[in-house]
Amino acid sequence: MNVRKVATPCTPTVTFYHGASAPDFEGWKADRGRSDEADMLFLSRSPNVARRYGRVFKIDYPVTGIPAISVEDWFSGQCPATSFLILGDGGYDFPVDTLVLREDPETEFHAVADIEALDDGLAFIHDPLSPEDRQFDAYITEHYDGDVHAFTADIQHSVST
16 A cells, blocks of 8 residues: 655645435534445545535545555555545546545534535436546546447346336
């Protein structure tokens, strides 16, 4: 694992967004309120990526000195035991940096009221369905190794079941 410290002297805090599928989400809770992994809460630099998962909340978080790993490190399970960044690779799942909280951020989460006003051009649906959808090519590349026929077969299978 190649852990780097993020040095951002001009930007000590960065806005990150969390898409909450839980209707009662209000922010970090020590015993619950985390997503995907038992001890992690994921936040994206992109409001649209967060929107894929539910109602959007935002926080401003200090990133100076926070450990940063690559997407490859993440998928191989090599990640720090503290909060960290997954550096965006421009693909579908991690187009921008993702903050992974492993402890209380000690800041308030704010619901984003007008999410459309923050549209950054990235996909905002979880799984694109057609070439007209945003980032369709990136999705096919990441999830189907670029094989549109495999994607089409999956869609046809899901419709028939």
